[in-house]
Amino acid sequence: MKRLKDTVPNALYIHIPFCAQKCRYCDFNSFVSESTFIDKYLTALEKEIAGLKGQYVFNTVYIGGGTPSILNELQLEKLLRSVLNNTMLGSETYEYTVEANPGTMTIDKAQILKGYGVNRISVGVQSFQDRQLKLLGRIHSGDDARKTFDLLRSTGFKNINTDLIFGCSNQSLSDWEKDLKTVIELNPEHVSTYSLTYEEGTPLTRDLDNNVICTLDEDTELEMYKTTIRSLTLHAYHHYEISNFSRDGYQCAHNLIYWQNKDYVGVGAGAYSFVNGVRSANEKNVCRYIEDLHNNKNIKPFHECLGQDRHAAETIIMALRLRQGISNADFCERFGYTIEDQFSEQIDKFRRDGFVTFDNKILKITQEGLYIADTIMSEFV
Amino acid sequence: MSTERIRNFCIIAHIDHGKSTLADRLMQKTNTISSREFRNQMLDDMDLERERGITIKASAVALKLIKDGKEYNLNLIDTPGHVDFNYEVSRSLGACEGALLLVDASQGVEAQTVANAYLAMEHNLSIIPVISKIDLPQSRPYDVLTEMEKTLGINPEEALMVSAKTGEGIDKIFDAVIERIPPPKGNPSAPLKALIFDSVYDEFRGVIVYLRIFDGAIKAGDEIYMMKTHQSFKVEEVGVLKPKMLLKNNLLTGEVGYCIANIKSIHDVKIGDTVTNNKDRAAEALPGYRAPMPMVYCGIYPTNNADFHLLREALERLSLNDSSFTFEPETSQALGFGFRCGFLGLLHMEIVQERLERESNINIVQTAPNVTYEVLKTNKEVIKVDNPEKVPPDNEIEEFREPVVRVNFVLPTEYVGTIMQFAEARRGRYKSTEYLSEKRAILTYELPLAEIIFDFFDKMKSATRGYGTMDYDFIGYELADLVKLDILVAGKLVDALSTIVHRKDADIKGRKLVKKLKLEISRHLFEVVLQAAIGSRIIARESIRPIAKNVTAKCYGGDITRKRKLLEKQKEGKKRMKSIGNVEIPQRAFLSVLSVDE
Numbered sequence: 001m002k003r004l005k006d007t008v009p010n011a012l013y014i015h016i017p018f019c020a021q022k023c024r025y026c027d028f029n030s031f032v033s034e035s036t037f038i039d040k041y042l043t044a045l046e047k048e049i050a051g052l053k054g055q056y057v058f059n060t061v062y063i064g065g066g067t068p069s070i071l072n073e074l075q076l077e078k079l080l081r082s083v084l085n086n087t088m089l090g091s092e093t094y095e096y097t098v099e100a101n102p103g104t105m106t107i108d109k110a111q112i113l114k115g116y117g118v119n120r121i122s123v124g125v126q127s128f129q130d131r132q133l134k135l136l137g138r139i140h141s142g143d144d145a146r147k148t149f150d151l152l153r154s155t156g157f158k159n160i161n162t163d164l165i166f167g168c169s170n171q172s173l174s175d176w177e178k179d180l181k182t183v184i185e186l187n188p189e190h191v192s193t194y195s196l197t198y199e200e201g202t203p204l205t206r207d208l209d210n211n212v213i214c215t216l217d218e219d220t221e222l223e224m225y226k227t228t229i230r231s232l233t234l235h236a237y238h239h240y241e242i243s244n245f246s247r248d249g250y251q252c253a254h255n256l257i258y259w260q261n262k263d264y265v266g267v268g269a270g271a272y273s274f275v276n277g278v279r280s281a282n283e284k285n286v287c288r289y290i291e292d293l294h295n296n297k298n299i300k301p302f303h304e305c306l307g308q309d310r311h312a313a314e315t316i317i318m319a320l321r322l323r324q325g326i327s328n329a330d331f332c333e334r335f336g337y338t339i340e341d342q343f344s345e346q347i348d349k350f351r352r353d354g355f356v357t358f359d360n361k362i363l364k365i366t367q368e369g370l371y372i373a374d375t376i377m378s379e380f381v
Numbered sequence: 382m383s384t385e386r387i388r389n390f391c392i393i394a395h396i397d398h399g400k401s402t403l404a405d406r407l408m409q410k411t412n413t414i415s416s417r418e419f420r421n422q423m424l425d426d427m428d429l430e431r432e433r434g435i436t437i438k439a440s441a442v443a444l445k446l447i448k449d450g451k452e453y454n455l456n457l458i459d460t461p462g463h464v465d466f467n468y469e470v471s472r473s474l475g476a477c478e479g480a481l482l483l484v485d486a487s488q489g490v491e492a493q494t495v496a497n498a499y500l501a502m503e504h505n506l507s508i509i510p511v512i513s514k515i516d517l518p519q520s521r522p523y524d525v526l527t528e529m530e531k532t533l534g535i536n537p538e539e540a541l542m543v544s545a546k547t548g549e550g551i552d553k554i555f556d557a558v559i560e561r562i563p564p565p566k567g568n569p570s571a572p573l574k575a576l577i578f579d580s581v582y583d584e585f586r587g588v589i590v591y592l593r594i595f596d597g598a599i600k601a602g603d604e605i606y607m608m609k610t611h612q613s614f615k616v617e618e619v620g621v622l623k624p625k626m627l628l629k630n631n632l633l634t635g636e637v638g639y640c641i642a643n644i645k646s647i648h649d650v651k652i653g654d655t656v657t658n659n660k661d662r663a664a665e666a667l668p669g670y671r672a673p674m675p676m677v678y679c680g681i682y683p684t685n686n687a688d689f690h691l692l693r694e695a696l697e698r699l700s701l702n703d704s705s706f707t708f709e710p711e712t713s714q715a716l717g718f719g720f721r722c723g724f725l726g727l728l729h730m731e732i733v734q735e736r737l738e739r740e741s742n743i744n745i746v747q748t749a750p751n752v753t754y755e756v757l758k759t760n761k762e763v764i765k766v767d768n769p770e771k772v773p774p775d776n777e778i779e780e781f782r783e784p785v786v787r788v789n790f791v792l793p794t795e796y797v798g799t800i801m802q803f804a805e806a807r808r809g810r811y812k813s814t815e816y817l818s819e820k821r822a823i824l825t826y827e828l829p830l831a832e833i834i835f836d837f838f839d840k841m842k843s844a845t846r847g848y849g850t851m852d853y854d855f856i857g858y859e860l861a862d863l864v865k866l867d868i869l870v871a872g873k874l875v876d877a878l879s880t881i882v883h884r885k886d887a888d889i890k891g892r893k894l895v896k897k898l899k900l901e902i903s904r905h906l907f908e909v910v911l912q913a914a915i916g917s918r919i920i921a922r923e924s925i926r927p928i929a930k931n932v933t934a935k936c937y938g939g940d941i942t943r944k945r946k947l948l949e950k951q952k953e954g955k956k957r958m959k960s961i962g963n964v965e966i967p968q969r970a971f972l973s974v975l976s977v978d979e
Contacts, residue, residue: 013938194934195934197935225930255937258938272939274941371930371931372932
């Protein structure tokens with residue numbers, strides 16, 4: 001077997017596992033905590049970031065959560081300063097994203113972010129309708145979301161993403177169309193639209209199991225998805241990933257790293273890294289993460305070395321999320337064999353049914369294929 | 382030793398009434414085995430038997446007893462305790478002059494007690510009634526005695542009360558065996574005539590045949606001749622079982638023992654066959670022989686076609702030790718290459734399947750079991766149909782016949798109504814009700830074997846809260862209005878899903894079956910149409926709607942591992958499915974034809 005070329009990560013993810021309130025659908029690693037505990041966490045995180053010094057040049061940095069914007073001004077500065085001091089940012093074209101939630105953002109925080117070179121904000125809007133927000137367990141109103149957006153614009157942020165969720169129980173197609181209309185009016189550079197997923201162990205899923213709520217029927221959900229693609233593309237957004245839309249030149253460079261299955265470094269409790277074919281994860285438990293870092297112990301309980309074939313298969317399934325797909329040349333360059341060498345049977349089958357194309361030796365999912373992407377991907381593992 | 386000092390007997394009982402424990406105690410009391418060698422229930426050879434608490438294969442053990450200064454040779458012949466092995470039981474009984482009829486002091490007379498007692502009476506055995514487990518607090522020996530008197534005509538004064546556990550009453554059993562069971566008769570100077578009542582396969586020595594000598598004698602070096610299979614073998618060794626093999630110079634008239642004769646395959650030895658001397662043959666064979674007749678068949682296929690040879694090897698290994706299990710290669714359009722396997726009955730099928738799973742590591746797909754039908758064709762030819770695929774076209778069938786069994790239920794009287802409904806719903810024909818006591822009755826029905834083939838026993842058990850027992854025996858083939866019900870998946874006939882059903886049930890069964898399959902088969906990217914058909918007539922239709930949306934919305938850093946593992950798991954699950962055309966059918970679906978009633 002051909003040895004894979006060594007690869008070097010140039011993306012950094014930083015996890016802030018704190019929230020003002022846990023959302024009812026959320027199964028992420030996040031908690032409601034006292035400010036003093038957050039301080040302890042940031043100290044530990046700072047130590048982990050300091051360990052990166054001199055190792056990498058990052059073209060993208062992404063601070064996610066949780067809710068990074070829940071940090072107070074001092075905490076925010078402390079975090080941004082340690083990033084600044086310990087990492088090298090690639091060039092003038094770097095992308096530096098911080099997630100922010102309505103109800104936690106202030107002008108001061110926005111200015112601090114701006115001052116430390118953050119050039120992209122991802123706002124967790126989810127919905128502009130209070131009924132939906134309540135059902136999801138969000139702390140803010142639709143109006144708060146609009147205000148936060150305006151505040152960021154007035155602070156000078158020129159690259160803003162808004163996250164939206166569709167497919168809630170009892171949500172009608174016209175409810176969703178209203179949300180889409182509002183977001184188009186706000187005119188962000190990037191929009192992520194996620195269909196609601198009932199994750200195991202969340203309060204929302206318990207409601208579902210206890211028949212307090214029911215899932216939306218598949219046809220309506222599909223119609224919502226199709227409507228999303230139709231109206232956003234009509235308003236000059238490129239549909240570049242299953243759930244993501246952007247204006248020209250505003251694709252999220254950081255997330256593209258994930259979808260291209262390229263290397264990245266993750267820091268913070270529960271954060272994943274993928275370096276040179278090895279995927280690893282940090283200690284998820286925040287207390288233990290703090291303690292282990294404090295005691296200079298190993299903070300990575302999970303390691304997985306992907307073999308070349310698995311790495312390649314994973315790369316294909318992630319690339320199928322992207323409308324640009326993956327080219328044979330690119331694939332071959334990374335794995336030493338062509339896509340057809342491994343997957344010709346699957347490609348032939350799905351091409352016949354119109355779910356993928358392989359024109360000019362670029363494997364791409366079609367719009368029809370997008371709706372059933374998981375079924376398609378399951379043939380490529 | 383003169384035949385005067387020989388007693389050949391067996392223990393007959395319902396499952397779990399303490400037969401094996403009593404056998405253990407008899408062996409211990411006669412020092413046949415030392416305590417060191419003793420493990421509970423010595424006679425049950427296979428672990429599986431031990432686990433299920435039942436005896437599958439008959440064995441024999443020679444007990445030496447000194448009474449009043451005389452040495453007696455008592456041969457205890459064990460009998461299989463289940464209805465599927467009725468023929469084997471009858472051959473074991475045929476080797477005896479007497480039987481201990483064992484009844485649990487708290488359970489009382491059960492279905493198999495009755496069946497086995499009648500069988501013993503048919504063989505003119507001297508019956509010694511024994512009431513067991515009298516040490517248990519809930520025992521009611523005198524009620525049980527009344528039940529035995531009423532149903533079996535047992536003289537209560539003849540009954541012995543024992544506890545195999547405490548040893549109480551065991552000595553009286555020995556006395557009764559010696560006094561009440563006659564010694565074997567027979568002519569020592571006549572040509573050899575011996576009954577084969579069991580055989581086992583030994584990896585090193587070949588087939589070991591268990592024999593009862595009726596006339597003459599057998600010794601190493603003799604050339605023997607099997608009167609039904611017409612094969613001859615040279616005897617290498619004879620001996621008795623104590624219960625380990627103990628070499629002897631010869632086996633004489635009236636004796637019970639084993640014989641090793643360089644027999645390679647267990648299929649060369651038929652239970653019930655008569656062994657004679659090849660050079661000095663007996664004029665006629667012992668009565669009662671019957672060729673083994675599988676009553677239940679099912680298809681067994683490897684999930685992965687490449688495992689076909691492994692499956693064959695596994696089945697061959699199983700059949701080494703089980704002469705009544707048959708298998709033949711067959712091809713299914715749906716399932717590929719596999720085997721049609723024949724069993725004596727349902728329990729037998731279950732035992733074989735369990736052993737197959739335990740002793741090999743092959744994923745198998747099993748088709749719904751079916752009974753053996755008989756078809757009289759218009760050209761007057763009678764064919765056996767052991768697979769729905771073999772049903773001739775409608776216009777070639779003059780008569781379609783199915784096997785019918787007589788079923789005896791022994792149950793508390795309060796459940797009689799429930800079981801009657803239950804039997805009627807399955808085309809049962811009421812025969813009689815007999816009261817054992819105020820509280821218990823024997824209910825007799827005649828039922829098509831096909832109707833009791835799957836979950837009948839379990840359902841009967843739960844309908845009677847475990848108090849009911851049942852026993853059945855084959856009474857013959859009867860004309861029935863039967864049809865083959867076919868299933869089409871995406872327009873393709875799936876042969877492995879075909880069943881033979883009664884015409885009046887066909888529509889309902891067809892509808893239920895496609896509904897059930899709809900639940901078992903997952904959605905595909907295209908619509909999957911399921912149809913039930915009789916001949917070319919479609920009687921039911923369901924469709925499985927295609928997947929409209931199946932896409933994970935979010936997939937970032939840490940989600941990738943999770944996502945990939947999920948997809949890998951799905952792919953693994955698919956491997957265990959059978960592809961018919963473009964449709965993936967899970968294993969469960971092939972058995973769903975069995976449980977359409979739920």
